[in-house]
Amino acid sequence: AYVMYTSGSTGKPKGVVVPHHAMARLVAWATTLGEDTFAHTFFSTSLNFDVSVFELFGTLATGGTLEIAHNILSLTDHPAWDGTLVPAVPSAFQALVAEPTTRLDPKLLILAGEAFPTTLLDQARRALPHTTVANIYGPTEATVYATGWFSHENPDPKATTVPIGRPLAGKSAYVLDATLNPVPAGSWGELYLAGSLVRGYIGRPHLTSERFVAHPYDQGARLYRTGDL
Numbered sequence: 001a002y003v004m005y006t007s008g009s010t011g012k013p014k015g016v017v018v019p020h021h022a023m024a025r026l027v028a029w030a031t032t033l034g035e036d037t038f039a040h041t042f043f044s045t046s047l048n049f050d051v052s053v054f055e056l057f058g059t060l061a062t063g064g065t066l067e068i069a070h071n072i073l074s075l076t077d078h079p080a081w082d083g084t085l086v087p088a089v090p091s092a093f094q095a096l097v098a099e100p101t102t103r104l105d106p107k108l109l110i111l112a113g114e115a116f117p118t119t120l121l122d123q124a125r126r127a128l129p130h131t132t133v134a135n136i137y138g139p140t141e142a143t144v145y146a147t148g149w150f151s152h153e154n155p156d157p158k159a160t161t162v163p164i165g166r167p168l169a170g171k172s173a174y175v176l177d178a179t180l181n182p183v184p185a186g187s188w189g190e191l192y193l194a195g196s197l198v199r200g201y202i203g204r205p206h207l208t209s210e211r212f213v214a215h216p217y218d219q220g221a222r223l224y225r226t227g228d229l
Contacts (some may be wrong), residue, residue: 036107042075119160135162
């Protein structure tokens with residue numbers, strides 16, 4: 001379907017080859033987020049950021065409207081904004097709630113791309129009492145999103161960041177040790193993802209084989225090694 005260039009933590013861009021079926025499954029999951037969630041989407045994400053695929057095609061595939069803006073702070077130009085979906089990175093949303101000049105009441109606020117502090121969740125709940133707040137996690141290699149946490153749940157009161165939640169429909173997540181065995185609950189391990197994975201890195205076969213490994217529990221399938229602990 002497309003090639004998305006990402007550098008991750010290395011600073012060296014690599015082309016990620018995303019198949020059509022993986023993108024189609026992402027859009028199919030988007031349609032499960034509730035009636036009219038994509039009716040009016042605030043769209044300020046760069047097309048160089050893979051989250052834009054979800055926002056763009058999730059909205060158009062459900063017959064919604066995209067309001068294209070320079071960045072999320074463009075919402076401060078509106079005394080009141082009556083859209084239904086606001087996607088953002090947590091730091092950008094933090095800047096928005098520091099400017100309490102705009103009244104928002106979207107159905108869904110999606111935060112992704114960075115750690116989501118629980119202090120910001122508290123601010124979001126106060127500012128948007130009728131809005132569902134979601135923390136969505138996923139690398140480009142898992143086709144944008146892989147897990148999600150929604151605000152009808154409460155994070156651990158001792159936690160400083162909101163959890164990444166549970167695997168989305170059609171996805172799986174495993175915390176494994178160096179030999180690809182599950183670690184005991186509460187122990188450290190590396191996060192591996194399965195379901196709607198990309199084909200690999202264009203022109204980088206060795207890197208592809210290093211990051212995409214045979215699934216030890218599903219013959220013929222693969223796992224993506226995220227590098228996240």
